[in-house]
Amino acid sequence: MKHLTILVPNGQNNLSSIVGPFKIFNRANSYFLEKTKRQVFHIELAGTNSQVDFYEGLFSVNPQKDIREIQKTDLIIIPSLNHQYEEAIKGNEVMINWLRDHYKSGTEIASICTGAFLLAASGVLKGKRCSTHWAASENFQRMFPDVKLEPDQLITDEGGIYTNGGAYSFLNLMIYLVEKFYDRETAIFCSKVFQIDVARNLQSEFSIFNGHKKHEDEAILKAQAYLEENYQKQLSVEELAKSLNVGRRNFDRRFKKATNFTPLEYLQRIKVEVAKKSFENTRLNVNEVMYDVGYSDAKAFRDIFRKITGISPLDYRDKYNYLFMGK
Incomplete structure (x- = not known):
């Protein structure tokens, strides 16, 4: 035994x-x-x-x-x-x-x-x-x-x-x-x-995306704040790095080291986290939420949402939205 x-x-x-x-x-x-x-x-x-x-x-x-x-x-x-x-x-x-x-x-x-x-x-x-x-x-x-x-x-x-x-x-x-x-x-x-x-x-x-901010890189903290405040806009990582007086390659390296994500991955997770909250607390449909978080391509939104959460946007809404539960 x-x-x-x-x-x-x-x-x-x-x-x-x-x-x-x-x-x-x-x-x-x-x-x-x-x-x-x-x-x-x-x-x-x-x-x-x-x-x-x-x-x-x-x-x-x-x-x-x-x-x-x-x-x-x-x-x-x-x-x-x-x-x-x-x-x-x-x-x-x-x-x-x-x-x-x-x-x-x-x-x-x-x-x-x-x-x-x-x-x-x-x-x-x-x-x-x-x-x-x-x-x-x-x-x-x-x-x-x-x-x-x-x-x-x-x-x-x-x-x-x-x-x-x-x-x-x-x-x-x-x-x-x-x-x-x-x-x-x-x-x-x-x-x-x-x-x-x-x-x-x-x-x-x-999971709830919390931003990964327990680091001391001030430039990256500013970049994170900017991405969180402007996630609905069409953003250029090149321009963001330039605004912080950091070269693009160095910016990407420092961002990954500080947060464990690339700038694009970080932005995607912000968008998905906002989308999750909308699915949980509003009656908005999938397309409305998609546009609200800055996506215009339905397939791209579905693919990224599923990649990060493991389930589709519609399944997530049906599973966690209390307004739809039991209906």
């Missing part, structure tokens, strides 16, 4: 991403036992303290093992963290070193949402693909520039490391892991029992 370790980090406030994996894998074990007369995993919660409190002591978790007692485990699940990422890393150094050692010895690791910060701090994500909550992506890129962050992806799978996007999307990662370690039939059974959509593969439709 394999061993599954669900970590309980110190000083954190996210309980659902500990309880959720525990319940789903226990249910997968029970189903697989009925079907094959054997279980896949022995499941244990482990940490470095005998008790970890959540939500100001309203709940607490009592890990079954101290991680230092675990010599071998096959799969480790790291739950999501609170928003004090640097404090979380400092408060869990023993766990971070333990993760590094076990990965080097062949253990596979899955991080949920912002649990990727602990995983990245161990160094095992260097040069690898990774996802985390879209709202934490800017902080993650700042702290771990050597990791290939893919904030639109719901799940990444590379070299025995699995990561996923934000919040309750960890349920999709759990179903993914159940299929990988059990089989497809067990994964489908669990998806039905817990009512988890197995078809989701992107978190981009849920």
